[in-house]
Amino acid sequence: MSSPKTVQEKIWTAGLVIIGDEILSGRTHDKNIGQIATWLQVQGIRLAEVRVVADDEDKIVAAVNALRAENDYLFTTGGIGPTHDDITVDAVAKALGVDVVIHPEARSILEGYYEGRGGLNEGRLRMARVPDGAELIRNKKSGAPGIRHGNIFVMAGVPHIAAGMLDALTGELEGGAPLLSETVGCWTAESEIADLLREVEEAHEGCQIGSYPFFREGRVGANFVVRSTDAETVKSAVDSLTDGLATNGLDFTPGGI
Amino acid sequence: MSSPKTVQEKIWTAGLVIIGDEILSGRTHDKNIGQIATWLQVQGIRLAEVRVVADDEDKIVAAVNALRAENDYLFTTGGIGPTHDDITVDAVAKALGVDVVIHPEARSILEGYYEGRGGLNEGRLRMARVPDGAELIRNKKSGAPGIRHGNIFVMAGVPHIAAGMLDALTGELEGGAPLLSETVGCWTAESEIADLLREVEEAHEGCQIGSYPFFREGRVGANFVVRSTDAETVKSAVDSLTDGLATNGLDFTPGGI
Numbered sequence: 001m002s003s004p005k006t007v008q009e010k011i012w013t014a015g016l017v018i019i020g021d022e023i024l025s026g027r028t029h030d031k032n033i034g035q036i037a038t039w040l041q042v043q044g045i046r047l048a049e050v051r052v053v054a055d056d057e058d059k060i061v062a063a064v065n066a067l068r069a070e071n072d073y074l075f076t077t078g079g080i081g082p083t084h085d086d087i088t089v090d091a092v093a094k095a096l097g098v099d100v101v102i103h104p105e106a107r108s109i110l111e112g113y114y115e116g117r118g119g120l121n122e123g124r125l126r127m128a129r130v131p132d133g134a135e136l137i138r139n140k141k142s143g144a145p146g147i148r149h150g151n152i153f154v155m156a157g158v159p160h161i162a163a164g165m166l167d168a169l170t171g172e173l174e175g176g177a178p179l180l181s182e183t184v185g186c187w188t189a190e191s192e193i194a195d196l197l198r199e200v201e202e203a204h205e206g207c208q209i210g211s212y213p214f215f216r217e218g219r220v221g222a223n224f225v226v227r228s229t230d231a232e233t234v235k236s237a238v239d240s241l242t243d244g245l246a247t248n249g250l251d252f253t254p255g256g257i
Numbered sequence: 258m259s260s261p262k263t264v265q266e267k268i269w270t271a272g273l274v275i276i277g278d279e280i281l282s283g284r285t286h287d288k289n290i291g292q293i294a295t296w297l298q299v300q301g302i303r304l305a306e307v308r309v310v311a312d313d314e315d316k317i318v319a320a321v322n323a324l325r326a327e328n329d330y331l332f333t334t335g336g337i338g339p340t341h342d343d344i345t346v347d348a349v350a351k352a353l354g355v356d357v358v359i360h361p362e363a364r365s366i367l368e369g370y371y372e373g374r375g376g377l378n379e380g381r382l383r384m385a386r387v388p389d390g391a392e393l394i395r396n397k398k399s400g401a402p403g404i405r406h407g408n409i410f411v412m413a414g415v416p417h418i419a420a421g422m423l424d425a426l427t428g429e430l431e432g433g434a435p436l437l438s439e440t441v442g443c444w445t446a447e448s449e450i451a452d453l454l455r456e457v458e459e460a461h462e463g464c465q466i467g468s469y470p471f472f473r474e475g476r477v478g479a480n481f482v483v484r485s486t487d488a489e490t491v492k493s494a495v496d497s498l499t500d501g502l503a504t505n506g507l508d509f510t511p512g513g514i
Binding site: 028081192194 | 281
């Protein structure tokens with residue numbers, strides 16, 4: 001019943017380096033992993049790994065170099081503001097082996113933005129510094145732009161500013177077929193049907209089934225998320241899964257609980 | 258005015274590996290980074306790096322080995338349930354070069370928990386598997402225990418269960434002096450006072466100042482967080498910072514805005 005085998009398409013991946021002592025201290029809860037992961041899915045790119053590192057040049061350089069070697073794209077968030085603890089640009093330049101230069105267009109944007117707000121000072125001018133060879137990612141929310149250098153994207157840590165930068169990049173990156181998913185919810189302990197999940201996954205090549213248990217209204221349940229880049233595979237796996245749940249006398253909720 | 262130099266105390270650090278396709282797909286927002294970071298601070302341990310990796314044995318092994326080599330402690334969350342995608346125990350055992358065994362006490366706990374809930378099956382028994390040589394971390398919220406193997410702590414991904422395991426570990430880990438912090442808020446663009454922040458930090462050894470800008474009520478502001486393990490250093494740096502803000506004609510809010 002399976003359709004003819006097609007050549008496996010390239011899977012595009014991205015790494016993400018989150019720079020910020022404030023995340024590692026527990027002071028600030030990260031919101032960028034979620035929004036970047038979701039945005040990447042729509043571009044047909046999978047987020048393959050995230051590293052959260054301190055505001056420490058050596059740590060940032062190591063993480064940037066490790067994740068750019070393993071992935072098609074690398075994103076960073078945080079550390080591009082005007083203060084002394086904002087060292088991302090220097091670290092990325094070091095990782096790339098290029099100088100830090102003032103980007104003339106970024107300087108001009110900042111001059112315009114701070115006109116009537118006290119003008120450019122040394123701290124604000126820091127936000128025009130880029131690794132040599134970079135272009136800008138426009139940011140409508142505040143003056144300071146993000147930075148693109150080849151397949152590296154250096155973005156703000158403040159989530160709504162990072163979101164504006166993602167908007168500016170939408171449709172700009174080459175990706176593959178988006179990962180499709182369908183969710184089935186069931187009021188059962190996942191441990192009841194572990195065998196069924198494994199069997200359905202094994203029977204459908206290129207399909208992954210994630211099991212996400214929860215405790216709600218005093219009962220245990222789980223959502224099962226079936227993922228594949230192929231719509232037929234998702235549909236066939238969901239059918240097998242729901243047939244199996246029914247055979248076990250379990251009700252299920254398409255779309256999840 | 259400074260007190261005599263004391264020998265630099267050891268700074269204890271921890272790494273955290275978060276295992277979960279559901280975080281990388283954007284489906285689930287991580288809550289474990291924040292709660293583990295905050296808990297570690299109280300134990301006098303700094304969270305030095307976090308890696309979020311997929312449900313992939315090689316990726317988990319690489320992250321576990323990298324972060325345990327660099328830190329005093331290593332925590333993992335996720336992937337210890339009963340289903341086929343729960344492979345953390347196997348990956349940690351592989352990283353340590355030990356076998357996976359059934360822990361008799363874990364088996365007994367699970368037998369008790371599932372009595373009257375359908376009994377132990379193959380999936381549920383998976384939750385009694387541990388890397389050889391491990392002891393258990395008790396979990397009052399559900400049957401399945403966490404796992405301790407030397408300085409490695411393998412915990413649940415579901416945040417309230419992970420929280421229960423942290424409770425069980427409170428006071429059990431050797432740490433150093435807790436990192437102290439004091440926050441000062443100010444309705445100013447951080448770019449206005451970047452020089453002041455850098456000068457105050459440089460004048461106080463062992464002190465870090467983080468600057469966290471925000472936009473609220475249509476105005477820009479920032480919270481400045483002064484951190485050190487030494488209470489005198491924090492106080493002196495905060496005094497210098499608030500004097501500097503006052504000199505610049507800026508009001509400030511002790512404790513942050």
